[in-house]
Amino acid sequence: MKVIIASTSKCGTKTLHKCFEILGYSVADFDHHAYNHYDEWKSIMVYGSRKEQFHEMYKDFDIVIGSPACYYWEEIAEAFPNAKVIFTTRKDEITWHRSIYKGLPKLHQPWIVTFCYLLTPTGIRLRHHYDRLVRVVHSMNGWGFFSKYDFSNQELLIKRYREHNSGVLSRCGKDRLLHFNFSDGWGTLCAFLGEEVPDAPFPHENKQGQLATSMWALPIYVRMRKEAYVVTALVAIFIAFVLNIYLW
Template sequence: MKVIVASMSKCGTKTLHKCLEILGYTVADFDRHAFRDREEWENILLYGSSSEQFYKMYRDVDAVCGAPAFYFWEEIATAFPDAKVILTTRNDEYEWLKSFRELIRRGTSSWMFRLCFNFTPTGRRTRDHFRRLDRVLYACPPQGLFRWHYLPNDEILRRRYREHIASVVSRCDDERLLQFDFRDGWKPLCGFLGKPMPDQVFPHENKKGALVGSAWDLEGFKKMKRELYVGVVVISAIASACCVHLLNKIQMAG
């Protein structure tokens, strides 16, 4: 592990992920945390973390970013004492809040997401995992039966944003931390990481939560869709068989 991205969601983490890949790093992001390492994260949430856990989880990658890793940046930094820390922010807490709520709106307004999260085995496990994360990361209240993401009020979310940034800035050693502004382009990022500047335009990923739709390209979400389709086929077959049986009984009775 060489780089820890301590940025909250909707602070350009997907852009930074792309930058790190262009610079040759392998990156563990949200999809890995949510699916491949979900059991390990469940244990961390229930019983606490250790340096050994994080070292075992991320010793095979160069960088880590995304939720919930950003929240545990300090524990991960302890496990990898030579790793550098990068923090990106929005212009202000109100801009971040607007962007974050739009991301959640896009996700929760999708009927396919709702069906998968409530009516497939993988979806229900993932939904319950997200609910536990949301309580830790964003102080989310208990969720209703078919709600998978209900946010607290704006004041609590803005406080979470401010407190996280203050924690990173105050607790991370200055020589180990880069507070990165995307408007500065490649130069400060490459200088901090000791990498030559690539001959590529600086990327800009996930504008206005656009990557929500591409979540279905991730293997975990593909599995949910397969389970949903299988469930529909099985239920349709059972319903058809019941109809045939009922019609036969009616004909015999007639």
């Protein structure tokens, strides 16, 4: 493990992810946490964590980024004492909340997503993972069976955001922390990492919440979509069988 990203969602984490891919680093992001380490994160969020557990989970990656890992940056930093920490924020708290409020709910709105969360094995696991995450991090109610996450409580979400940010800035050693501004581009980032500046433009990912439409390219959502096709086919076969008997 080389770098821990302590930034919360909607703080340019997808742009950072793309930066590290360009630099040739292996990255563990939220889809990896939810799918490859579902049981480990369930145990961590319910019973607590151990540094040995984090070390075993991420020892083969260069970068750990995304929820829920960003909220456990301190524990992961203890497991990897030589890892650096990069931290990014939005220009102000209201802008961050507006992005959260407009962006993240879109991941759960389309009917196909609801169908997958309710009736596919991967979707059910992912929904339970999200439930624990919002309950532990934001003190929000879970997804329930038909309800959705409510990101409209600006006061609560900003309070959690503020607490997280102040915790990173006050508790992370200055010798291992970079509070990165995206306007600084490759120069500052690569100097901190000890890397040569790549011959590539500095990326800008997830513009205007594009994650909501591009999420289906992620392996965990590809698997969920394939399972949805199978479930749909089985339901169609069952209905056809029942109708055949009834109409006979």
